[in-house]
Amino acid sequence: MRAKPGAPPFMVRLVLFDIDGTLVRTGGAGVRAFDQAGAVAFGVVNGARHFRFAGRTDTSLVREFLVTHRIPPHPENFDRFLAAYIFLLDRYLPEHAGHPCRGVEELIRGMSALPRPPLLGLQTGNIRLGAELKLRHLGLWEPFATGGFGDDAEDRNQLAAIARERGGRLAGRPLAGEEILVIGDTPHDIACGRSIGARVLAVATGGNSIEELRACEPDWCVPDLGGVTADQVCG
Numbered sequence: 717m718r719a720k721p722g723a724p725p726f727m728v729r730l731v732l733f734d735i736d737g738t739l740v741r742t743g744g745a746g747v748r749a750f751d752q753a754g755a756v757a758f759g760v761v762n763g764a765r766h767f768r769f770a771g772r773t774d775t776s777l778v779r780e781f782l783v784t785h786r787i788p789p790h791p792e793n794f795d796r797f798l799a800a801y802i803f804l805l806d807r808y809l810p811e812h813a814g815h816p817c818r819g820v821e822e823l824i825r826g827m828s829a830l831p832r833p834p835l836l837g838l839q840t841g842n843i844r845l846g847a848e849l850k851l852r853h854l855g856l857w858e859p860f861a862t863g864g865f866g867d868d869a870e871d872r873n874q875l876a877a878i879a880r881e882r883g884g885r886l887a888g889r890p891l892a893g894e895e896i897l898v899i900g901d902t903p904h905d906i907a908c909g910r911s912i913g914a915r916v917l918a919v920a921t922g923g924n925s926i927e928e929l930r931a932c933e934p935d936w937c938v939p940d941l942g943g944v945t946a947d948q949v950c951g
Contacts, residue, residue: 728915728950730883730891731827732839732863732876734900735847737770737922739820740854743812746846749804750777757800758793760785770923771904773841773875774798774866798867802845809853816854817921819941824859826946834950835886838863839879839898839908841872862886876908897949899941906932917949 733739736746747769754763764781778797782789827833836859840847844865851857864879876898884890893913898905901922906929909916918934919941920926930937938944 727832727895728834728897729887729895730835730837730880731897731899731950732837732879732883732909732914733860734898734902734905735838735840735842735850737901738817738899738905738919739856740814740816740850741921742809742814742850742853745808745812745814746805746842746850748812749801749808750774752804753797753801754781754785756804757796758785758787760787771841771872771902773870773872774801774843774846776841776866776870779870798843802843802849805846805849809849814850814854816856817919817940819944820856823941823944823946824856827950828859830946830950834897835862835883836860837879837883838865839876839900839905840864841866841875843867872904872908873911876912876914880912880914901929903929903932906934909934915949917944 751762751764754760763785767777767780778794779789782793787793827836838847838860842865844867847865848857862882864875868878869875880891880896894915896912896914897917898909898914899917899919901919902924906916906918916934918929918937920929921940926937926939
């Protein structure tokens with residue numbers, strides 16, 4: 717695995733991971749909870765059955781649900797939907813065969829063991845509590861010190877900027893784009909990384925093929941994180 721020809725060397729100070737399809741697979745618990753939340757909160761059965769979830773923020777999906785079913789997209793209705801979603805997600809996670817994606821735990825350990833370990837954060841469309849439930853369930857919450865979440869903004873690119881700013885605060889100074897590495901499994905994740913000038917490692921463990929990800933021109937593209945080492949991507 718190599719960076720693009722001519723890419724300058726850099727030292728990564730912040731690594732931002734996507735969650736679903738990058739860090740973990742929840743075995744369908746998240747989609748099931750979201751779909752059932754519409755029935756619990758508003759009596760709309762199978763109201764999100766045909767939605768496209770990959771790379772989306774939870775809040776943008778809730779807006780789509782409300783607008784599609786002619787429910788006023790007021791903050792109170794967002795809160796009502798998300799409260800039902802969190803309740804159901806907590807219930808469904810133990811019922812589904814979720815697991816960390818291949819190579820994730822080894823890569824996190826390797827990054828933490830570097831002489832100058834980078835900050836680890838999340839750049840995810842999950843609302844923060846949903847992210848915590850998923851990662852705690854699979855033993856992966858503790859390494860992450862910061863991030864941008866779906867309840868910070870509906871737009872993924874805004875989440876990247878928020879995560880960068882929060883990472884800089886923890887680092888004690890603003891971070892340049894080349895000091896940030898974004899790891900994700902969708903074209904949306906690649907676009908997010910580019911929006912803040914970050915390097916991007918695309919991993920084909922989600923819904924997009926490696927060919928689809930390569931077409932978006934990330935700095936690296938791999939089938940999974942099993943063969944990736946911290947030295948390779950953190951400079």
